[in-house]
Amino acid sequence: MKLTFLGTGTSTGVPQIGCRCEVCTSSDPREKRLRSSVMIEVSPGRNLLIDCGPDFREQILRAGAPPLSALLITHSHYDHVGGIDDMRPYCYPSSFPVYCLADVARDLRERVPYCFRKHLYPGVPTFDIHVIDPSRPFTVDGIEITPLPVMHARLPIIGFRIGNLAYITDCSAMPPDTLSKIHGVDTLIINALRREPHMSHMNLSQALEVIRSAAPRRAFLTHLSHGMGLIDDTRPLLPPGVDIATDSLTVEIP
Numbered sequence: 001m002k003l004t005f006l007g008t009g010t011s012t013g014v015p016q017i018g019c020r021c022e023v024c025t026s027s028d029p030r031e032k033r034l035r036s037s038v039m040i041e042v043s044p045g046r047n048l049l050i051d052c053g054p055d056f057r058e059q060i061l062r063a064g065a066p067p068l069s070a071l072l073i074t075h076s077h078y079d080h081v082g083g084i085d086d087m088r089p090y091c092y093p094s095s096f097p098v099y100c101l102a103d104v105a106r107d108l109r110e111r112v113p114y115c116f117r118k119h120l121y122p123g124v125p126t127f128d129i130h131v132i133d134p135s136r137p138f139t140v141d142g143i144e145i146t147p148l149p150v151m152h153a154r155l156p157i158i159g160f161r162i163g164n165l166a167y168i169t170d171c172s173a174m175p176p177d178t179l180s181k182i183h184g185v186d187t188l189i190i191n192a193l194r195r196e197p198h199m200s201h202m203n204l205s206q207a208l209e210v211i212r213s214a215a216p217r218r219a220f221l222t223h224l225s226h227g228m229g230l231i232d233d234t235r236p237l238l239p240p241g242v243d244i245a246t247d248s249l250t251v252e253i254p
């Protein structure tokens with residue numbers, strides 16, 4: 001299994017529009033972060049997409065516009081679903097499969113209502129929505145996927161475990177039950193917004209605490225804002241086996 005980080009930035013992306021801080025003005029390509037999303041190659045030519053933010057078009061072109069089998073959505077905030085209209089090339093000849101919670105399905109119908117009308121305008125994308133139960137695994141093309149319920153401030157959202165990989169973004173608190181579902185995983189990807197605390201996202205020290213408890217072989221931090229500081233200043237603060245994800249980074253999952 002191979003994972004590609006399509007984006008590793010928070011909702012504003014990095015640089016943040018108008019900001020003159022040292023991260024936002026850096027010329028280092030590692031400091032450029034599109035909105036968070038990953039693509040997972042589960043077998044040759046079969047790719048799952050997790051989240052489809054407003055940078056999706058640029059991200060998928062940058063990745064070579066590979067085929068996609070399904071979209072898994074963590075939650076319906078704009079930075080995770082804002083690019084869904086750009087999925088139209090993937091919606092032919094049949095509706096594109098989407099797996100999400102019931103509240104996300106409802107929000108999608110409100111956000112892009114023209115994709116769900118009885119009489120469709122020619123060319124609009126169409127989606128085959130599968131509502132998932134956060135408490136039980138589901139399968140996509142024979143691949144078992146375990147939802148990982150976490151809290152995003154007061155909003156219950158999900159991450160996903162696929163084999164030896166766990167992907168969790170926009171988490172501010174992790175229930176013990178979810179911690180047990182990721183314990184000992186090979187590769188854990190988890191959000192860490194910045195150094196300072198935040199009401200709806202874990203900061204660096206909270207993410208490192210979850211990583212310590214989950215004891216993965218290795219972990220990557222994602223969904224960063226400019227508030228994390230320069231990557232070369234933050235790396236020395238990380239324990240062994242933990243690194244900061246960067247856009248377009250590809251990792252093999254055993």
Ligand SMILES: [Zn+2]
Pocket residue numbers: 010011036077079080170223
């Ligand atoms: Zn987000």
Ligand SMILES: [Zn+2]
Pocket residue numbers: 015016019020021022023024025226
């Ligand atoms: Zn900045």
